[in-house]
Amino acid sequence: MKVIAFNGSARKDGNTAALINLVFGELQKEGIETELFQLAGKKIHGCIACYKCFQNKDQRCSVTNDVLNECIEKMLEADGIILGSPTYFANVSTEIKALIDRAGLVAKANGEMFRRKVGAAVVAVRRAGAVFVFDAINHFFFISQMTVPGASYWNLGIGRDKGDVEADEEGVQTMKVMGENMAWLLKKLQE
Numbered sequence: 001m002k003v004i005a006f007n008g009s010a011r012k013d014g015n016t017a018a019l020i021n022l023v024f025g026e027l028q029k030e031g032i033e034t035e036l037f038q039l040a041g042k043k044i045h046g047c048i049a050c051y052k053c054f055q056n057k058d059q060r061c062s063v064t065n066d067v068l069n070e071c072i073e074k075m076l077e078a079d080g081i082i083l084g085s086p087t088y089f090a091n092v093s094t095e096i097k098a099l100i101d102r103a104g105l106v107a108k109a110n111g112e113m114f115r116r117k118v119g120a121a122v123v124a125v126r127r128a129g130a131v132f133v134f135d136a137i138n139h140f141f142f143i144s145q146m147t148v149p150g151a152s153y154w155n156l157g158i159g160r161d162k163g164d165v166e167a168d169e170e171g172v173q174t175m176k177v178m179g180e181n182m183a184w185l186l187k188k189l190q191e
């Protein structure tokens with residue numbers, strides 16, 4: 001079993017990555033393979049609304065000059081998908097929005113290709129707006145017919161500078177509980 005996580009921060013190895021790694025710790029304890037794919041520095045742009053994915057039906061985006069199709073391949077082979085985003089002006093990062101729009105449309109064009117995979121949001125925030133980010137990511141999971149585990153709080157960690165979230169005790173705890181529940185759910189779905 002495998003979980004792929006996308007870190008949508010423009011800052012590599014920052015707070016979003018630290019939170020994802022806390023979830024990974026719990027998944028790995030249960031023998032689940034994990035992979036972190038950091039979007040920072042990689043080219044990924046928004047949907048151009050060409051709708052060619054509905055004609056081609058080849059599980060790919062027709063725009064091929066960025067990392068989007070590589071992301072889709074990783075999502076398809078995984079049992080669980082984590083979308084991690086920092087809070088940028090009370091919203092998801094541009095990179096995560098591009099991934100949601102394009103992977104989401106390709107999934108619809110190809111008969112709901114992420115259906116019944118497990119999804120989880122991970123959000124880093126300095127002060128406010130994280131619940132909106134959490135909701136935006138969950139909108140993608142739910143409309144993709146995915147299953148989402150709960151946690152002891154909404155999946156967010158508070159911090160500004162790199163590594164600050166590690167001092168947010170409740171955020172750390174939330175990620176661990178979410179990781180435990182994600183592992184539990186993945187195993188139940190495989191029974």
Ligand SMILES: Cc1cc2nc3c(=O)[nH]c(=O)nc-3n(C[C@H](O)[C@H](O)[C@H](O)COP(=O)(O)O)c2cc1C
Nearest residue numbers: 009014015016086087088089090126127128159160
């Ligand atoms: C462009 C930009 C916009 C931001 N907007 C918000 C915001 O609306 N609310 C907030 O609490 N923090 C905001 N922040 C702070 C980040 O969410 C915070 O530093 C977070 O921990 C960054 O995670 P990272 O280390 O994974 O990049 C913003 C940061 C940047 C760079």
